[in-house]
């Protein structure tokens with residue numbers, strides 16, 4: 001295979017995010033078997049599928065929390081600096097470049113993962129100040145505006161443990177937004193929430209989709225997925241079994257696996 | 268009663284000054300051993316958490332050795348061991364001087380060696396007690412390994428480590444009395460000297476006991492305060 005140049009006019013520049021033929025295995029378990037994904041700017045792409053089908057792993061490959069064994073990832077025309085695939089484990093070739101890239105891909109986790117020793121506003125301000133070297137006063141103003149936007153301005157000086165799950169997840173979204181990310185990655189953001197708290201988080205996410213954020217979302221909330229996605233990808237046993245617009249996929253699923261998955265989850 | 272108070276009074280007739288001096292030595296021993304022991308303990312825990320096998324193995328071996336050896340013996344080994352080793356080095360480089368290991372230093376090193384082995388386990392537990400998701404969140408927003416450790420892991424490690432370290436400090440305070448075996452003039456040794464020259468052992472040993480009680484009591488209060496601070500923001504309030 002030829003070396004692919006870092007910035008290339010032959011690169012898939014028309015896609016904002018391009019995931020190309022990703023393979024990933026954990027020991028004996030082949031979790032991803034050649035998955036590709038394209039997202040244009042302002043698009044929302046949702047990943048659905050049964051538990052264990054590899055959705056989270058795919059999402060975590062995009063910001064290299066998991067390092068794919070094969071395949072490439074391009075973000076806004078720049079290829080992630082992974083060592084060439086030579087059969088052995090791949091490494092990050094340029095840590096600094098990866099950190100800069102991660103700073104522009106914000107991730108929202110299932111279990112919120114707010115830093116418990118910091119207050120809510122400190123959580124939101126932490127990475128802009130210490131990773132992006134943003135000025136403190138400006139960052140504080142921005143953080144306060146974002147907390148107000150997600151409806152928890154009054155909790156700015158509380159610690160994460162003092163908030164409900166829904167409030168914590170909204171704080172985590174504010175933390176993500178404060179980085180002014182190019183792409184937002186959501187990893188089952190409502191799965192750890194009590195049912196009555198799911199709505200408040202989905203509402204924030206709907207607003208983000210409506211204002212044209214580029215988002216990749218793993219979710220089991222099918223009505224939400226159907227409503228906000230430009231494209232839905234159904235993963236089955238580590239591969240893409242089916243993809244299309246929500247209308248196509250939800251109304252006329254082509255594969256048996258997808259029909260079964262949808263009929264199970266929708267009833 | 269006046270007899271006992273007379274013995275413990277300050278000035279020429281009483282042993283109060285000696286006991287006070289012994290108490291200061293005890294505190295100095297404990298604080299120095301704490302500082303050294305915490306640093307060694309951090310280093311040891313880093314070895315135990317290493318990706319490489321060799322440092323892990325050395326760490327395990329050291330901890331197993333300290334655990335299996337009576338504290339009394341460890342102090343003697345460090346005192347005589349370091350003295351012999353330094354002497355051997357001096358001879359090897361052709362210097363013909365007699366080296367005498369400072370007793371206080373030997374006691375501090377011995378006590379720190381003991382403390383560090385147990386502290387390493389406390390640190391390792393604290394390291395692993397920080398939720399992995401919070402570490403991932405730090406990495407995911409672009410923090411370097413050092414920032415992740417320094418800004419997310421370390422500040423939370425203290426919270427998990429303080430109760431365990433508090434217990435170890437209590438043990439250390441009491442273990443300082445072992446320094447008396449290599450003739451460091453700590454509280455216990457002063458009490459012993461006093462009791463032997465006045466034939467009032469109970470008075471002196473009760474007085475020493477009371478002083479240890481005050482030291483551990485104050486430590487307990489300090490630990491509670493630190494724990495409360497470290498738990499800030501954790502469970503609810």
Ligand SMILES: Nc1ncnc2c1ncn2[C@@H]1O[C@H](COP(=O)(O)OP(=O)(O)O)[C@@H](O)[C@H]1O
Pocket residue numbers: 026029031049050051052053054055056057058
């Ligand atoms: N770090 C890991 N180590 C080992 N196995 C893993 C790891 N992460 C995920 N897996 C396995 O990979 C499979 C796919 O997991 P995941 O991507 O989380 O699926 P999904 O998000 O669709 O539920 C599961 O069987 C899971 O046990």
